[in-house]
Amino acid sequence: MSERVTIKSIAKDLGISHMTVSRALSDHPNVLKETRALVRQRAAEMGYVKSAAAKAMRGDATRIVGLLLPNIVNEFYARFANTMALACEAKSLQLVIHLTGDDSHAEAQALKRLQEIQAQGVVMVPAPCDPDVVPNLHGLKAVQLIRQSDIGQPVPAILVDDAPALRAAVASLANMGHRDIAYIGADQAMSSGPSRLAAFREGLEIARLMRQPSLEKTGAPSAEIGHALMSELLTANVATAVVCGGVEISNGALRALLEADQPQDRGVDFIGYGDASFYSWIGGGVSTIFLPVEQLATKAADLLSEDRPEASILNHVYPAELIQR
Amino acid sequence: MSERVTIKSIAKDLGISHMTVSRALSDHPNVLKETRALVRQRAAEMGYVKSAAAKAMRGDATRIVGLLLPNIVNEFYARFANTMALACEAKSLQLVIHLTGDDSHAEAQALKRLQEIQAQGVVMVPAPCDPDVVPNLHGLKAVQLIRQSDIGQPVPAILVDDAPALRAAVASLANMGHRDIAYIGADQAMSSGPSRLAAFREGLEIARLMRQPSLEKTGAPSAEIGHALMSELLTANVATAVVCGGVEISNGALRALLEADQPQDRGVDFIGYGDASFYSWIGGGVSTIFLPVEQLATKAADLLSEDRPEASILNHVYPAELIQR
DNA sequence: GTGAAAGCGCTAACAA
DNA sequence: TTGTTAGCGCTTTCAC
Numbered sequence: 001m002s003e004r005v006t007i008k009s010i011a012k013d014l015g016i017s018h019m020t021v022s023r024a025l026s027d028h029p030n031v032l033k034e035t036r037a038l039v040r041q042r043a044a045e046m047g048y049v050k051s052a053a054a055k056a057m058r059g060d061a062t063r064i065v066g067l068l069l070p071n072i073v074n075e076f077y078a079r080f081a082n083t084m085a086l087a088c089e090a091k092s093l094q095l096v097i098h099l100t101g102d103d104s105h106a107e108a109q110a111l112k113r114l115q116e117i118q119a120q121g122v123v124m125v126p127a128p129c130d131p132d133v134v135p136n137l138h139g140l141k142a143v144q145l146i147r148q149s150d151i152g153q154p155v156p157a158i159l160v161d162d163a164p165a166l167r168a169a170v171a172s173l174a175n176m177g178h179r180d181i182a183y184i185g186a187d188q189a190m191s192s193g194p195s196r197l198a199a200f201r202e203g204l205e206i207a208r209l210m211r212q213p214s215l216e217k218t219g220a221p222s223a224e225i226g227h228a229l230m231s232e233l234l235t236a237n238v239a240t241a242v243v244c245g246g247v248e249i250s251n252g253a254l255r256a257l258l259e260a261d262q263p264q265d266r267g268v269d270f271i272g273y274g275d276a277s278f279y280s281w282i283g284g285g286v287s288t289i290f291l292p293v294e295q296l297a298t299k300a301a302d303l304l305s306e307d308r309p310e311a312s313i314l315n316h317v318y319p320a321e322l323i324q325r
Numbered sequence: 326m327s328e329r330v331t332i333k334s335i336a337k338d339l340g341i342s343h344m345t346v347s348r349a350l351s352d353h354p355n356v357l358k359e360t361r362a363l364v365r366q367r368a369a370e371m372g373y374v375k376s377a378a379a380k381a382m383r384g385d386a387t388r389i390v391g392l393l394l395p396n397i398v399n400e401f402y403a404r405f406a407n408t409m410a411l412a413c414e415a416k417s418l419q420l421v422i423h424l425t426g427d428d429s430h431a432e433a434q435a436l437k438r439l440q441e442i443q444a445q446g447v448v449m450v451p452a453p454c455d456p457d458v459v460p461n462l463h464g465l466k467a468v469q470l471i472r473q474s475d476i477g478q479p480v481p482a483i484l485v486d487d488a489p490a491l492r493a494a495v496a497s498l499a500n501m502g503h504r505d506i507a508y509i510g511a512d513q514a515m516s517s518g519p520s521r522l523a524a525f526r527e528g529l530e531i532a533r534l535m536r537q538p539s540l541e542k543t544g545a546p547s548a549e550i551g552h553a554l555m556s557e558l559l560t561a562n563v564a565t566a567v568v569c570g571g572v573e574i575s576n577g578a579l580r581a582l583l584e585a586d587q588p589q590d591r592g593v594d595f596i597g598y599g600d601a602s603f604y605s606w607i608g609g610g611v612s613t614i615f616l617p618v619e620q621l622a623t624k625a626a627d628l629l630s631e632d633r634p635e636a637s638i639l640n641h642v643y644p645a646e647l648i649q650r
Numbered sequence: 651g652t653g654a655a656a657g658c659g660c661t662a663a664c665a666a
Numbered sequence: 667t668t669g670t671t672a673g674c675g676c677t678t679t680c681a682c
Contacts, residue, residue: 002464006659017669022661030667047463052441053387054659056378057674064421064442071407078403082396085424089431094438096389097422099410106414113419116377117389117442138372139327223602255606277398278603281580331675342653347677355651379675382658 005048064094066114066122070102075276076247079293087301104130121304162320163199165289169243169271170203178241182215184229185245196245226252247274285325292318330373389419391439391447395427400601408622429455446629487645488524490614494568494596495528503566507540509554510570521570551577572599610650617643
């Protein structure tokens with residue numbers, strides 16, 4: 001294939017200095033209009049593209065940011081990625097996506113690769129920390145998402161406060177007359193697991209309902225587990241309502257419910273977690289705890305592109321919202 | 326913040342030549358074991374990371390590949406991105422995702438950015454071509470996905486052949502006794518629109534059924550349109566079965582169907598398009614035309630990482646599959 | 651086994 | 667207005 005077109009090759013082709021070419025292509029004032037036009041045309045003809053590598057080596061910002069997610073099929077992450085990708089296009093940032101599978105080794109690897117290409121920053125859902133691997137981000141501007149984990153530096157976090165929504169979920173069910181409200185959520189593997197369960201319990205307390213350990217089901221955050229836990233609940237046939245604490249788990253649980261039950265005469269009231277698109281209509285609409293994904297993603301993009309020195313080691317907390325359907 | 330750590334700064338720190346540092350860090354044979362150990366340790370302490378820019382400038386491969394998608398919320402694209410991201414991690418490639426929104430201007434822009442960073446290749450769902458913008462990819466190795474569109478060079482394409490599955494869908498409905506089978510799909514804005522409709526018509530012909538123009542509904546590929554077209558169909562109340570030709574459209578149509586209809590006594594048999602996760606269980610399971618996303622994505626990653634010169638301007642066609650539920 | 655020089659593509663700073 | 671020089675971080679080539 002043809003050789004790479006550089007400002008020097010253009011300069012040679014035109015019999016001028018490569019600096020004139022550089023200036024012409026960079027809109028420097030000190031170039032004759034005619035020269036500039038000539039250069040630009042020839043550059044276009046020859047198929048010139050700036051070398052990002054050369055610019056990066058001179059210290060220019062790369063306009064590359066990273067996004068570390070456990071996966072991207074989970075609808076929450078997919079929507080986050082989508083929104084953030086859009087925000088990045090708008091800010092003319094390139095988005096490098098790494099999937100970590102919640103593995104801290106993969107995470108460390110991804111961070112290293114991002115540093116190598118001098119990414120300007122990274123938004124990461126920190127993997128459950130493995131003390132074995134210390135993800136040292138030497139100077140890389142990082143923003144933690146959803147979860148907070150101690151990596152070397154203190155970094156800002158974008159978090160969701162779902163406690164009020166969870167309490168509201170319990171309250172609304174209690175108001176409907178439910179007394180046997182179950183909870184299905186993630187276990188303590190993630191810090192969010194216990195805190196959601198705690199919020200659920202607070203909700204019970206506020207409603208002056210008894211805690212029933214047999215109605216609190218937790219497990220790994222996956223649709224399969226959610227399905228299994230919900231099935232257990234349905235078999236036991238004690239609970240009259242369920243609140244979910246986890247996106248995947250909610251999907252699985254909902255599936256178990258709809259498989260067992262007809263929407264018409266459903267015996268169990270259900271409040272999901274997350275904003276899967278079909279919640280809005282399936283079975284007449286599923287009440288759910290809505291996470292403000294778009295806001296989170298927009299904020300993340302803002303934090304990365306904003307250049308303020310060290311102003312914001314703050315946490316940015318967005319409230320989840322109970323959507324009743 | 327601290328200055329960037331380079332081989333030179335390490336060398337100065339250690340009082341040796343930067344070449345020795347380079348060799349030590351690159352596992353060159355000609356370095357004293359002790360020196361190597363010393364250098365590596367100091368490098369780790371100082372937080373050294375290789376400059377990808379410098380390596381790129383010397384002509385080394387960047388190990389960066391691009392992925393251009395219309396969006397990433399569409400479950401098909403999300404799954405594709407997920408699989409390809411995983412494949413890239415496995416091949417230690419970095420994945421840069423650009424969302425084009427099917428806009429050829431955004432597409433051209435994204436391609437340019439990828440060239441600037443010397444991406445090794447790009448997998449792209451070509452935007453409906455706007456003769457205004459010519460997305461010239463000067464030497465960038467490209468692979469087209471799903472759709473085929475004439476960009477400067479001839480490039481390989483990864484395509485889905487859904488015609489057999491569409492015909493099979495019609496056949497299976499005909500076998501069930503349906504005579505008034507409707508079609509809801511994308512219109513001619515995409516090349517896939519007409520070809521799917523054609524396959525549907527072939528299916529009718531094979532089954533010796535009459536074409537009924539009023540039962541062929543097409544429109545823009547969106548869930549809203551799918552919902553609207555399905556609603557029209559239900560109102561008209563002529564069709565006893567529906568085949569979809571489009572992921573988004575299928576989702577919308579299914580929604581309209583489930584809103585109107587109870588799964589039990591459904592009067593309309595439905596065959597969707599795509600592999601949204603809830604198809605497997607919603608309403609007792611939705612028959613659908615399954616697209617082999619994982620295969621496509623794996624193939625795409627392979628094509629980009631394989632280094633064979635120009636061997637494969639071939640198209641790689643994968644058959645869609647009718648899944649009966 | 652180690653070091654010095656050169657050059658990848660680009661632009662700031664100076665020279666003409 | 668245009669040209670020359672130097673250097674960003676790295677490795678290949680050639681000395682030592």
